[in-house]
Amino acid sequence: xxxxxxxxxxxxxxxxxxxxxxxxxxxxxxxxxxxxxxxxxxxxxxxxxxxxxxxxxxxxxxxxxxxxxxxxxxxxxxxxxxxxxxxxxxxxxxxxxxxxxxxxxxxxxxxxxxxxxxxxxxxxxxxxxxxxxxxxxxxxxxxxxxxxxxxxxxxxxxxxxxxxxxxxxxxxxxxxxxxxxxxxxxxxxxxxxxxxxxxxxxxxxxxxxxxxxxxxxxxxxxxxxxxxxxxxxxxxxxxxxxxxxxxxxxxxxxxxxxxxxxxxxxxxxxxxxxxxxxxx
Amino acid sequence: xxxxxxxxxxxxxxxxxxxxxxxxxxxxxxxxxxxxxxxxxxxxxxxxxxxxxxxxxxxxxxxxxxxxxxxxxxxxxxxxxxxxxxxxxxxxxxxxxxxxxxxxxxxxxxxxxxxxxxxxxxxxxxxxxxxxxxxxxxxxxxxxxxxxxxxxxxxxxxxxxxxxxxxxxxxxxxxxxxxxxxxxxxxxxxxxxxxxxxxxxxxxxxxxxxxxxxxxxxxxxxxxxxxxxxxxxxxxxxxxxxxxxxxxxxxxxxxxxxxxxxxxxxxxxxxxxxxxxxxxxxxxxxxxxxxxxxxxxxxxxxxxxxxxxxxxxxxxxxxxxxxxxxxxxxxxxxxxxxxxxxxxxxxxxxxxxxxxxxxxxxxxxxxxxxxxxxxxxxxxxxxxxxxxxxxxxxxxxxxxxxxxxxxxxxxxxxxxxxxxxxxxxxxxxxxxxxxxxxxxxxxxxxxxxxxxxxxxxxxxxxxxxxxxxxxxxxxxxxxx
Numbered sequence: 142x143x144x145x146x147x148x149x150x151x152x153x154x155x156x157x158x159x160x161x162x163x164x165x166x167x168x169x170x171x172x173x174x175x176x177x178x179x180x181x182x183x184x185x186x187x188x189x190x191x192x193x194x195x196x197x198x199x200x201x202x203x204x205x206x207x208x209x210x211x212x213x214x215x216x217x218x219x220x221x222x223x224x225x226x227x228x229x230x231x232x233x234x235x236x237x238x239x240x241x242x243x244x245x246x247x248x249x250x251x252x253x254x255x256x257x258x259x260x261x262x263x264x265x266x267x268x269x270x271x272x273x274x275x276x277x278x279x280x281x282x283x284x285x286x287x288x289x290x291x292x293x294x295x296x297x298x299x300x301x302x303x304x305x306x307x308x309x310x311x312x313x314x315x316x317x318x319x320x321x322x323x324x325x326x327x328x329x330x331x332x333x334x335x336x337x338x339x340x341x342x343x344x345x346x347x348x349x350x351x352x353x354x355x356x357x358x359x360x361x362x363x364x365x366x367x368x369x370x371x372x373x374x375x376x377x378x379x380x381x382x383x384x385x386x387x388x389x390x391x392x393x394x395x396x397x398x399x400x401x402x403x404x405x406x407x408x409x410x411x412x413x414x415x416x417x418x419x420x421x
Numbered sequence: 422x423x424x425x426x427x428x429x430x431x432x433x434x435x436x437x438x439x440x441x442x443x444x445x446x447x448x449x450x451x452x453x454x455x456x457x458x459x460x461x462x463x464x465x466x467x468x469x470x471x472x473x474x475x476x477x478x479x480x481x482x483x484x485x486x487x488x489x490x491x492x493x494x495x496x497x498x499x500x501x502x503x504x505x506x507x508x509x510x511x512x513x514x515x516x517x518x519x520x521x522x523x524x525x526x527x528x529x530x531x532x533x534x535x536x537x538x539x540x541x542x543x544x545x546x547x548x549x550x551x552x553x554x555x556x557x558x559x560x561x562x563x564x565x566x567x568x569x570x571x572x573x574x575x576x577x578x579x580x581x582x583x584x585x586x587x588x589x590x591x592x593x594x595x596x597x598x599x600x601x602x603x604x605x606x607x608x609x610x611x612x613x614x615x616x617x618x619x620x621x622x623x624x625x626x627x628x629x630x631x632x633x634x635x636x637x638x639x640x641x642x643x644x645x646x647x648x649x650x651x652x653x654x655x656x657x658x659x660x661x662x663x664x665x666x667x668x669x670x671x672x673x674x675x676x677x678x679x680x681x682x683x684x685x686x687x688x689x690x691x692x693x694x695x696x697x698x699x700x701x702x703x704x705x706x707x708x709x710x711x712x713x714x715x716x717x718x719x720x721x722x723x724x725x726x727x728x729x730x731x732x733x734x735x736x737x738x739x740x741x742x743x744x745x746x747x748x749x750x751x752x753x754x755x756x757x758x759x760x761x762x763x764x765x766x767x768x769x770x771x772x773x774x775x776x777x778x779x780x781x782x783x784x785x786x787x788x789x790x791x792x793x794x795x796x797x798x799x800x801x802x803x804x805x806x807x808x809x810x811x812x813x814x815x816x817x818x819x820x821x822x823x824x825x826x827x828x829x830x831x832x833x834x835x836x837x838x839x840x841x842x843x844x845x846x847x848x849x850x851x852x853x854x855x856x857x858x859x860x861x862x863x864x865x866x867x868x869x870x871x872x873x874x875x876x877x878x879x880x881x882x883x884x885x886x887x888x889x890x891x892x893x894x895x896x897x898x899x900x901x
Contacts, residue, residue, distance in 0.1 A: 167466055170460065170466060170652065171465075171466065171652045172652070173463075173651035173652050173653070175461070176457065176460045176461055177461075228649070228674070228677070229533070229535065229674060230532070230533030230534060230535055230647060230673075230674070231533055232532070232533055259702075260538075260569070261537075261568075261569045261570075261572035261573050261576070262565040262566075262568040262569030262571075262572055263565075263569075265564075265565040265568050266563075266564045266565035266568075266569070269564040269565055269588060270564060283572075314674065314676060314677035315677065315678075316676070316677050316678050317676075345533060345647075345649075346653075347531065347647070347650050347651060347653045347654070347657070348649050348650070348651055349462075349463030349649060349650055349651025349652065349654075349679075349682065349683055350461060350462070350463055350651065351463075351649040351677070351678065351679045352649075352651075354678060355649075372531075372532065372533075372620070374620060374622075375531070375620035375621060375622055375653070375657070376620070376621055376622050376653055376656045376657065376660070377651065377653035377656075377657075378653075380651075381651060400532075400562070400563075
């Protein structure tokens with residue numbers, strides 16, 4: 142985003158030309174905001190004549206973010222239940238590990254359900270994390286029924302009276318309706334066991350415009366309540382998350398920034414927008 | 422695959438069809454539409470610009486020529502098609518074999534691109550061609566990556582060289598090197614090295630990858646790319662190109678509705694072709710990438726070549742021959758033939774995928790119907806036929822109410838479904854008889870283009886598909 146910084150610097154200097162706005166537009170598109178949203182936001186920024194260009198652009202980007210809470214919704218009389226979903230390879234299992242680490246550090250007790258029974262070694266991957274962090278992982282058989290794993294885990298969580306139940310699910314492309322039905326079933330099992338408080342969709346920062354469609358489909362199937370934006374330690378700016386927030390109103394709740402259990406943070410809008418526009 | 426791109430291209434070019442003579446202004450309009458479609462599909466701006474500029478230049482340059490032909494829109498179509506083939510990499514590129522075995526293939530890419538799953542798919546692909554691949558577990562970073570590769574290997578029956586447990590333990594360079602040595606000793610003719618996923622910006626891991634490269638001297642380094650990648654693809658690809666270098670691109674997760682534009686950018690900006698594409702969760706959902714076929718798909722022309730190949734692979738030549746002889750001898754087409762062909766069709770894989778390869782199937786309303794296609798339809802039909810006695814299969818005319826009720830009960834379907842099947846089969850049978858008499862398909866029935874490579878009798882398939890299908894998508898496909 143060095144390009145963007147250059148443009149901002151130039152815009153700050155005074156004379157702003159049409160081609161400067163064009164360059165700005167290119168930068169937004171290259172951050173994966175999408176052509177339509179980029180145009181919209183630039184139009185808003187252009188209209189704001191009272192502030193510097195950078196502040197106007199920041200304002201437009203902040204305006205695209207949702208006002209919804211970015212905190213985890215809490216259950217009162219039973220374990221707070223968090224269902225983690227997403228397409229393949231976005232970093233669901235790693236995010237679950239980070240989430241359990243963060244919650245454990247806060248002093249909460251956690252049970253995790255390894256409901257990704259599809260991908261080879263996904264169960265072991267989560268178990269390895271569970272041992273490292275010291276969180277019990279309820280697992281079933283490889284290629285088994287994920288809903289039954291979830292059922293067992295929900296029972297264990299409520300028997301043990303823990304604070305949180307986190308459910309890791311198999312990655313699935315949102316276009317596979319049978320797999321999406323399986324996910325709805327997992328949700329129903331959790332609802333019967335008490336309820337679901339958060340359904341977090343894991344979105345990879347490198348994802349392109351397909352992310353919007355992913356969010357739409359997952360919301361239809363399991364009622365997504367928020368996003369985890371992963372792989373923010375690379376060169377991708379994760380502009381797609383803003384596009385999703387704008388489209389669906391789903392708040393980005395957490396950011397993943399590496400492979401360690403602690404490379405995880407609550408979403409900070411200012412920091413994120415600074416990243417998008419390349420000003421520190 | 423590239424669906425939304427395909428839909429937009431098709432609609433842009435279809436609107437051109439309705440215009441007759443093409444004016445320079447029309448071309449501007451089309452080019453602008455194509456440019457938007459590309460950008461919305463995650464194609465890098467620079468690539469979208471140069472692609473559309475070329476199309477515009479070529480179209481304007483030959484406009485006079487094009488307008489002389491009876492269908493000017495086709496001229497533009499051709500230009501777009503050939504440029505699309507070019508941007509997709511031109512020729513189909515196959516694996517370069519080492520002069521002295523083993524041929525070493527190294528997989529690199531971002532985390533989550535799908536390297537480990539792909540390693541298994543590639544290995545199975547090579548094995549099916551009579552090779553003896555060995556998988557080498559050099560991803561010692563991600564928790565249980567080694568374990569995952571072992572399970573993947575076991576599921577496709579490919580040996581996995583994994584001397585280190587992974588999870589941060591072991592030296593991936595040494596493992597890769599030892600893996601190569603192991604393959605030489607045990608006479609494996611292919612080695613596939615799975616490496617840890619890494620970010621383009623991670624210099625340490627990049628240099629580790631280049632040390633693995635120097636240690637095993639791969640014949641091909643394949644860059645594994647998620648089809649859903651956004652604009653960052655270009656930056657990532659160029660840092661991999663500088664950091665490790667790669668010879669070809671493998672696209673994963675092409676079975677979603679990803680627009681795949683990032684892949685176009687990578688090919689266009691790095692000059693490295695897309696060699697393979699993974700199109701599903703099954704180990705066999707993997708094939709060579711054919712730029713010309715993909716271009717056809719994007720333009721809504723379908724991919725009949727792949728369809729024909731799959732048909733050829735799935736059809737038992739003996740069965741076809743038997744059917745041909747029967748047919749020549751003047752025997753009637755019966756439910757027995759129908760069933761055996763149904764089973765052959767099932768072997769070809771997912772109906773939805775196959776139908777998606779037919780021209781025009783990937784746009785608009787057709788696409789929606791295709792998405793709703795019930796794969797279970799085939800199974801139900803099969804169950805109904807299997808609940809019939811041989812005599813009934815031989816001659817459906819004997820099917821009275823009682824028999825139909827029994828069949829319905831036996832197959833767990835409603836009597837109306839049995840009736841439906843019988844009706845549709847009877848229509849098909851009539852058509853077959855007509856074909857024998859008149860030769861060729863009756864009017865209104867599409868022949869399957871690109872299928873002549875198959876035994877003649879297989880031409881009979883489309884009408885039969887129609888005959889048994891109550892599915893509107895399938896019917897629509899067959900009516901063209």
